[in-house]
Structure formats: structure tokens, C-alpha cells
Amino acid sequence: MQSPEDLQDKTVLFGVTGGIAAYKAVEVVSALRRRGAEVMVVMTDAASELVSPLTFQTISANPVYTDMFAEPKQWNVEHIELAQRADLFAVVPATANIIAKIACGIADDFLSTTWLAFTGPRIIAPAMNANMWDNPVTQRNLRCLTGLGCEVIEPDRGRLASGAEGRGRLPEPGVITEEISSALHGDCSLSGYRILVTAGPTREYFDPVRYLSNPSSGKMGYALARAARERGAGVHLVSGPTDLSAPRGVQLHRVTSAEEMLERCRRLWPQTDALFMCAAVCDYRPARHSEQKIKKDEGQLGEMVRTPDIVTTLSEESGKRFILGFAAETDEVAGTERAVDKMRRKGMDMIALNPVGEARGFGMDANRVVLIDDEGSESLPEMHKLPLARGIVDRVVRVLSV
Numbered sequence: 001m002q003s004p005e006d007l008q009d010k011t012v013l014f015g016v017t018g019g020i021a022a023y024k025a026v027e028v029v030s031a032l033r034r035r036g037a038e039v040m041v042v043m044t045d046a047a048s049e050l051v052s053p054l055t056f057q058t059i060s061a062n063p064v065y066t067d068m069f070a071e072p073k074q075w076n077v078e079h080i081e082l083a084q085r086a087d088l089f090a091v092v093p094a095t096a097n098i099i100a101k102i103a104c105g106i107a108d109d110f111l112s113t114t115w116l117a118f119t120g121p122r123i124i125a126p127a128m129n130a131n132m133w134d135n136p137v138t139q140r141n142l143r144c145l146t147g148l149g150c151e152v153i154e155p156d157r158g159r160l161a162s163g164a165e166g167r168g169r170l171p172e173p174g175v176i177t178e179e180i181s182s183a184l185h186g187d188c189s190l191s192g193y194r195i196l197v198t199a200g201p202t203r204e205y206f207d208p209v210r211y212l213s214n215p216s217s218g219k220m221g222y223a224l225a226r227a228a229r230e231r232g233a234g235v236h237l238v239s240g241p242t243d244l245s246a247p248r249g250v251q252l253h254r255v256t257s258a259e260e261m262l263e264r265c266r267r268l269w270p271q272t273d274a275l276f277m278c279a280a281v282c283d284y285r286p287a288r289h290s291e292q293k294i295k296k297d298e299g300q301l302g303e304m305v306r307t308p309d310i311v312t313t314l315s316e317e318s319g320k321r322f323i324l325g326f327a328a329e330t331d332e333v334a335g336t337e338r339a340v341d342k343m344r345r346k347g348m349d350m351i352a353l354n355p356v357g358e359a360r361g362f363g364m365d366a367n368r369v370v371l372i373d374d375e376g377s378e379s380l381p382e383m384h385k386l387p388l389a390r391g392i393v394d395r396v397v398r399v400l401s402v
């Protein structure tokens with residue numbers, strides 16, 4: 001999936017400490033820049049031994065800060081100025097040493113001093129030898145940091161620099177970049193809400209090898225699940241078959257057919273407060289499912305019957321819970337009227353009308369929607385599905401908080 005330019009107005013303070021994984025941090029800085037962020041790199045002495053500050057300076061297009069007592073590069077009291085300018089402080093990789101220092105408030109170099117002066121959201125990506133990671137002192141320090149509101153990207157299990165297997169590997173740069181992007185867009189506006197999101201297509205099998213489906217990739221629904229999670233909601237994502245992995249912190253339930261999707265949603269619905277019904281559910285399924293592969297010369301695949309309408313079924317069981325539905329339309333003008341009618345008929349509180357066609361919608365990375373509810377309508381212009389999902393969730397937050 002192509003990356004969105006979703007960090008255009010953000011400044012990231014990016015600390016690099018002296019683990020061998022420091023070389024992977026170069027790629028994270030590069031990805032943050034491509035997404036539009038201003039990145040200010042701060043390195044410890046040990047990190048500068050492993051990767052040249054010049055590398056980070058070139059990739060970030062900014063001076064790199066290493067020495068408390070060097071001539072100021074841009075501002076008079078640089079660590080304070082940097083701490084005030086940044087929207088987020090990330091440390092990638094974070095060694096056991098820096099974790100211990102920042103957990104205790106030690107400020108004995110540029111990075112740890114700037115960390116102490118910083119008041120915004122913080123995120124660290126620890127990477128170290130497995131025994132150092134498992135050491136109770138490291139674990140205690142991490143608990144202390146998470147208790148203070150610092151987000152920790154857990155290291156992966158795998159082959160470590162020493163050649164041994166274990167937990168301690170820095171996750172891939174793409175994973176870290178996504179976590180930083182989410183942290184920059186997060187808040188607590190949906191904290192306490194539990195949201196059920198559906199995504200992807202359904203598959204309706206004729207026989208063990210043939211099915212009816214549609215080209216939905218699930219990208220919009222997964223982006224919505226992630227956007228809701230970023231705002232603090234507990235999210236259950238019920239997904240038809242897709243190639244996507246669950247956004248971090250989201251509980252994924254994989255299903256195949258419309259019937260299975262309905263069954264899983266009905267099970268989850270009593271424990272949730274809102275539904276974002278984004279799945280492209282097949283409207284028809286074969287009346288008969290053959291256990292054996294149907295022979296070509298049998299002539300036809302048989303009769304089709306309607307699948308259950310999930311959103312209508314859930315809205316009838318909803319009480320006062322909020323429902324956002326989708327209307328994929330190829331004809332946008334007539335589509336608006338049909339979308340309003342669909343919203344009322346299916347018991348939705350808001351509907352997102354999105355154009356689909358050969359070059360739009362299904363499978364694409366970008367889309368645009370018109371959000372319609374009782375208060376009126378709002379057009380969200382063509383953009384990557386992640387910022388689009390954040391825009392949709394923004395409106396939902398406004399509606400839910402009045």
C-alpha cells in the first residue's frame with residue numbers, strides 16, 4: 001500500500017541510541033520525511049559510533065544534535081527549543097541504557113536532557129539482546145515508562161545481532177513509521193467506546209473451489225479500525241478475506257461468507273457501542289452449496305438467493321447505538337438520493353457515499369466520500385484512505401460528543 005502524506009504539519013524529535021539496529025533508524029527517518037514530517041535527530045555518543053551523524057543529517061535535511069556543549073547550531077538553548085517545537089519524541093532504537101536513564105530522570109547527555117524537557121507524546125522502540133530485554137530491571141523500567149504514558153513498540157522475536165534467537169529485534173522500519181504516524185494522530189476522544197468495524201468482501205461458495213465475491217481489498221475498513229483505535233476506542237474488526245494484517249491494538253475476527261459475518265457481528269454487537277459497516281457484503285449467494293466440485297458439463301451453477309442484510313439486522317437490535325454505513329455508487333448524482341434513502345431504510349445514523357468504478361474505490365489506496373447525516377453533508381476530497389478514515393472518524397467524534 002502506498003504511504004499517505006499524513007505528517008505534513010508535524011515535527012518529530014527522533015532520538016537514536018547505540019544499538020546495532022541504529023542503521024534501521026535511517027530508513028524510519030527517511031519514511032517520516034516522505035510522509036511530510038520535519039524530523040530533528042538527536043544521537044547519543046554510542047549511536048554516533050555506529051552510524052555517522054552525517055547520514056542522519058543528510059536524510060533528515062536538518063542538523064543532528066549530539067553534544068550538550070557544542071556551539072549552538074540553530075538556537076541559543078537548543079535542547080529546550082527542540083523540546084518545545086516537536087509534536088512527538090521517538091527513540092529508535094532504544095537501548096536498555098537509555099530506557100533505564102529516562103525511567104529515572106537522568107539527564108547526562110543531549111538526548112536524555114531533551115527527553116526530560118519534553119512534555120508531549122513519547123514513543124520508544126527498544127532493541128537489545130534477549131537476556132537484556134528479559135532482565136527484570138529492564139522490564140521494571142519499561143513498566144515505569146508505560147505508567148508515565150510513554151508508548152513502547154515491543155521488539156520482535158527472531159535472529160539477533162549475536163546470532164542467537166530471541167526477543168529483542170527492532171521491528172521493521174515500516175511498522176515503526178506507522179506507529180509514529182498513529183501516535184501523532186491519536187487522542188482520547190473515543191476512549192471508553194467499543195466499536196465494531198466490518199471490512200473487506202465476503203465470499204459465497206458454490207463448491208469447494210468456486211465462489212462469488214467482489215474486488216474489495218478491505219483497505220478502507222482497516223483504515224477506519226485503525227483511526228478509531230488511534231482515538232482511544234476498543235475496536236473489533238470483522239473482516240472478510242483480505243491480504244491485510246490487523247492494525248495494532250485492534251482485535252481481528254476473520255470470516256468468509258455474509259452469514260458468518262452476520263453471526264460474528266451479532267455475537268459482538270451487545271458488547272459494542274457503535275458500528276462502522278464498511279464491508280462489501282455480497283448481496284447474493286448460491287442457494288445450494290455443493291460438497292463436490294461442480295462439473296463443467298453440468299451446465300449451470302444453480303439458483304441464487306439473497307444474503308442477510310447485516311446492517312439492517314443489527315440496527316433492529318441496536319437500541320440507541322450509532323451506526324455508520326457505506327453506499328458505493330457508480331452514479332454520484334443519483335447516488336446521493338439513494339444514499340439518503342438507504343441510510344433511513346437501514347437504520348443508519350450516518351452514511352458515507354463513495355464513488356466506485358474502474359479507477360476508484362475498490363482496491364485503490366485513495367478515495368473520496370460525502371458524509372451524510374441528519375445535520376447535513378460534508379465532502380471529504382480525494383485522499384489516501386488512512387487520512388480519509390481519520391476525517392470520517394473526526395465527524396463521528398463530533399456527532400457522538402453532542
Ligand code: C5P
Nearest residue numbers: 277278279281307308309310311325326
Ligand atoms: O444496499 P447496499 O449494499 O448498497 O448497502 C450498503 C451498506 O449496507 C453498507 O454499509 C454495507 O456494508 C451494508 N450491507 C449489509 N449487508 C448486506 C449488504 C450490504 O450490511 N448483505
